[in-house]
Every structure is written in structure tokens, then in C-alpha cells.
Amino acid sequence: MVYFVGAGTGAVDLITVRGMRLLKQADIIIYAGSLVNPELLGYARDDCRIYNSAKLTLDEVIDLMKQGEAQGKVIVRLHTGDPSIYGAVREQMEELDKLGIAYESCPGVSACFGAAASLNLEYTLPGISQSLIITRMEGETKVPPKESIESFAAHQASMAIYLSTGMLEELSRRLIAGGYSKETPAALVYKATWPEEEAYICTLETLRETAATHGITKTALVLVGDVITHQNYKKSRLYAPDFSTEFRSAKGKERESI
Numbered sequence: 562m563v564y565f566v567g568a569g570t571g572a573v574d575l576i577t578v579r580g581m582r583l584l585k586q587a588d589i590i591i592y593a594g595s596l597v598n599p600e601l602l603g604y605a606r607d608d609c610r611i612y613n614s615a616k617l618t619l620d621e622v623i624d625l626m627k628q629g630e631a632q633g634k635v636i637v638r639l640h641t642g643d644p645s646i647y648g649a650v651r652e653q654m655e656e657l658d659k660l661g662i663a664y665e666s667c668p669g670v671s672a673c674f675g676a677a678a679s680l681n682l683e684y685t686l687p688g689i690s691q692s693l694i695i696t697r698m699e700g701e702t703k704v705p706p707k708e709s710i711e712s713f714a715a716h717q718a719s720m721a722i723y724l725s726t727g728m729l730e731e732l733s734r735r736l737i738a739g740g741y742s743k744e745t746p747a748a749l750v751y752k753a754t755w756p757e758e759e760a761y762i763c764t765l766e767t768l769r770e771t772a773a774t775h776g777i778t779k780t781a782l783v784l785v786g787d788v789i790t791h792q793n794y795k796k797s798r799l800y801a802p803d804f805s806t807e808f809r810s811a812k813g814k815e816r817e818s819i
Contacts, residue, residue, distance in 0.1 A: 698722070748783070
């Protein structure tokens with residue numbers, strides 16, 4: 562059996578309880594060595610066989626899974642963050658389908674949520690944004706034309722932009738061209754929730770300069786939107802005294818019935 566496990570955003574204690582238990586049960590762990598916190602391997606048994614996938618091809622990863630399955634081993638494929646976001650898991654699952662090897666997924670905390678926690682952000686502030694767009698700039702992996710940075714920027718919703726730190730000047734230009742003002746708040750979060758985390762609040766206009774000043778060239782997340790400065794938002798109606806829910810009557814209605 563193969564388990565695709567989300568390692569979480571970086572901090573060793575931000576893996577899920579289920580993910581931790583699977584690491585403890587694993588006979589074989591194949592982990593994304595360039596991105597996963599190696600301290601997580603401390604959950605593994607002493608006799609667990611551990612492989613760094615940063616040095617492996619897809620075929621070599623699948624061969625390890627195939628060999629482990631033939632031996633009746635519990636195999637954990639440990640991915641950074643949540644496997645469903647830029648995890649390249651689908652291609653592995655298709656190969657396992659061909660081989661008739663069963664697999665399951667265990668979710669993890671993705672970087673955009675770790676970054677929000679570090680900055681105490683709420684991406685969905687009433688009156689500011691009720692949507693979070695998770696995307697990336699085009700690099701080696703192409704982006705569908707309908708998902709251009711400009712088209713997403715037109716919504717002026719909250720955005721979390723992955724895998725784009727090396728293209729910040731172009732990213733800023735395209736975000737502004739799409740509809741954000743150059744004064745739109747932005748945040749650059751390097752290695753969110755890791756011990757070496759760095760986080761900087763700036764604007765779209767100063768995003769590239771901020772990265773250059775602090776020597777950030779990779780492994781960082783870009784957040785964009787007015788929610789970053791959390792000003793001029795409206796309070797949620799959920800807790801308003803004149804708002805009724807399934808569990809609470811509006812205070813005004815209670816007084817009227819007395």
C-alpha cells in the first residue's frame with residue numbers, strides 16, 4: 562500500500578496526526594528532499610528505508626514503490642505541503658493504477674495557510690475579498706492561457722502565488738497590468754513556518770526590491786490583496802446581534818417576543 566502524505570508547510574509539528582502515524586508505520590519513505598523538513602524523518606522507525614526523491618526520476622520512484630509492494634511493505638510518499646497543490650502526484654497515481662497497486666492520500670497544510678498563520682491573515686474578509694486564488698507564474702510547467710496572471714488579477718481577490726520568486730519583476734508588472742494598483746499590499750514569505758522563516762509586507766511596486774534587499778530568490782510565497790493590511794473590512798454578519806442562525810435568535814427578535 563502506498564500513502565501519499567502531505568508533510569505540511571514546514572514546521573515539524575504541522576504535519577497531521579494521521580500523517581505522523583503513517584510515518585511511524587512506514588517500512589519505506591520516499592520524501593521530497595529539497596522541500597520537506599528532514600526533521601519529519603525522526604518519526605520513522607529505525608529499520609525504515611528512506612529515499613530522497615530529489616535524486617530520483619519518476620520511473621525510479623515507481624520502481625521503489627513496486628519493489629516495496631511486492632515485499633508487502635507500507636510505503637509513504639512524503640510530499641511538501643498538501644499533495645494536491647503542485648504535488649505532481651497524479652502522474653505517480655496513474656503509474657500505480659497500471660501496476661494495480663493501491664494508494665491513499667493524506668492531506669497536509671499548504672504553504673499559503675502556513676503563511677497566513679504566520680502573518681495572522683484572513684484571506685476572506687467581508688467587503689474586501691471572499692475568494693482566494695492559488696496560482697503560479699508560467700515556468701517549465703506551462704499555465705493554461707485562460708489562467709494568466711492578468712486574468713486572475715482582474716478579480717482583485719486575495720491571491721497566493723507559488724513557485725514564482727525568481728520572476729518577481731514580471732509578476733508585479735502583470736498583476737498591475739491585470740487590474741491591481743501598484744500600491745496593492747503584498748507579502749513575501751520565505752519558508753513559511755520553518756525555523757528560518759522570513760516574512761515581509763510591501764506593495765506590488767516594491768515586491769522585487771524587497772526580495773533583492775533580503776536576498777530571497779527561491780522557496781518563497783507571494784501573497785497579494787488588500788486583506789494583507791486588514792483595513793476597511795466589514796464585520797461578519799454571523800456574529801451580529803441582529804442576525805439569526807440555526808442556533809441563535811437575533812437579539813432584537815428576542816426582545817420583541819418578551
